[in-house]
Amino acid sequence: xxxxxxxxxxxxxxxxxxxxxxxxxxxxxxxxxxxxxxxxxxxxxxxxxxxxxxxxxxxxxxxxxxxxxxxxxxxxxxxxxxxxxxxxxxxxxxxxxxxxxxxxxxxxxxxxxxxxxxxxxxxxxxxxxxxxxxxxxxxxxxxxxxxxxxxxxxxxxxxxxxxxxxxxxxxxxxxxxxxxxxxxxxxxxxxxxx
Numbered sequence: 001x002x003x004x005x006x007x008x009x010x011x012x013x014x015x016x017x018x019x020x021x022x023x024x025x026x027x028x029x030x031x032x033x034x035x036x037x038x039x040x041x042x043x044x045x046x047x048x049x050x051x052x053x054x055x056x057x058x059x060x061x062x063x064x065x066x067x068x069x070x071x072x073x074x075x076x077x078x079x080x081x082x083x084x085x086x087x088x089x090x091x092x093x094x095x096x097x098x099x100x101x102x103x104x105x106x107x108x109x110x111x112x113x114x115x116x117x118x119x120x121x122x123x124x125x126x127x128x129x130x131x132x133x134x135x136x137x138x139x140x141x142x143x144x145x146x147x148x149x150x151x152x153x154x155x156x157x158x159x160x161x162x163x164x165x166x167x168x169x170x171x172x173x174x175x176x177x178x179x180x181x182x183x184x185x186x187x188x189x190x191x192x193x194x
Contacts, residue, residue, distance in 0.1 A: 005066050005106055005133040009056060011049075012084065012127045013101070015093040019046045050101050057105045071107045075136045075175075078102075081119045085127040091120050094129070106133060140173040147187060148173075155190040168192060 020040040027037045060066070078099075082091045099110040107113055114136065142148035156162040156169055168180050168190060180191045 002065060002067075003070060003135050005060070005064060007057070007060065007129070007131040007133070009053060009130075010126070010128045011052075012082065012129060013053070013094045013097045014043070014045045014049050015090070016096045017093060018043055019097045046097055049097065053101050054105060057102065061106060066106065068104075068106060068108055070135075071109075071112065074139070075112050075114055076107060076133055077136055078113055078115045078131050078133050079118050080115060080129055080131040081121065082117060083121045083123050083126065083128045085122070085124045087122055091117050098129075098131075102133075140171075140175040141177060141181065141188065142172065151188050151190075155188075155193045159190075159193045161192065 019042065021043055022038050023041050024036045024038045026034045028035050061068070080091075080098075082094065084091065095115045099107075099113050099115065102113070103110045113133075137144050139145060139148040142151060151172075152162075152169070156166065159166065161168065168178060171178055172181055172188070181188045182191060
């Protein structure tokens with residue numbers, strides 16, 4: 001199963017400065033003591049981008065045979081190359097709408113998305129971006145699959161907790177730092193194995 005999703009889009013997302021805007025309205029009809037209520041609304045520019053980009057993503061999901069269920073667990077990198085129209089634009093302002101637009105189409109939940117700009121280039125006539133979505137190398141607190149497997153082999157196999165769905169191992173795989181796991185020379189050991 002493919003664990004990489006490739007995006008090549010011919011326009012940049014709107015800046016976060018143009019994504020949500022505040023709007024105030026007076027509530028409670030008391031003319032002597034009116035109260036203002038502020039709420040945020042999505043701009044037309046943001047809605048238009050989400051509509052066009054969402055349609056593109058749906059076509060690519062079908063074309064690339066992407067399965068969103070892959071992203072239900074763990075973190076995912078989104079490595080991005082931006083081609084901006086001006087040198088004074090801040091690429092960090094694109095992340096919010098970009099991640100929000102991918103949710104429920106390409107990725108299950110954008111809280112698991114780690115955006116990493118790889119390069120910023122400039123072309124006044126053709127701003128765009130390219131991105132690759134792929135699974136992170138680490139598994140929770142374990143730097144990579146090898147270290148995870150070594151931990152399980154050295155600490156879990158033969159342990160009574162392991163056969164009962166060990167909460168220490170489960171939390172470690174979720175990325176939770178625990179006092180029950182010590183790190184020695186880059187490898188973790190379990191204090192409660194037995």
